[in-house]
Amino acid sequence: MALKDKCPPRQPGKKSTNRLDDAFELWLKRGLHQLFDDVTKEPVPEELLRLIEEDRKRTK
Numbered sequence: 001m002a003l004k005d006k007c008p009p010r011q012p013g014k015k016s017t018n019r020l021d022d023a024f025e026l027w028l029k030r031g032l033h034q035l036f037d038d039v040t041k042e043p044v045p046e047e048l049l050r051l052i053e054e055d056r057k058r059t060k
Helices: 019-040 046-059
Strands: none
Touching: none
8 A cells, every 4th residue: 555545635724733744844845945946936938928828819
């Protein structure tokens, strides 16, 4: 049985009663920020913006 089958997923915004879970979530959040903050600060490429705009016009 996989670990994910043993432990149901946490719901966003719900506070854990387990300090180990909280420590893991803090570690994960910091690690993800360290890895991806620079990427999220980059501008969206013009080509992608154009494709999104075209799709919006088609779905109206």
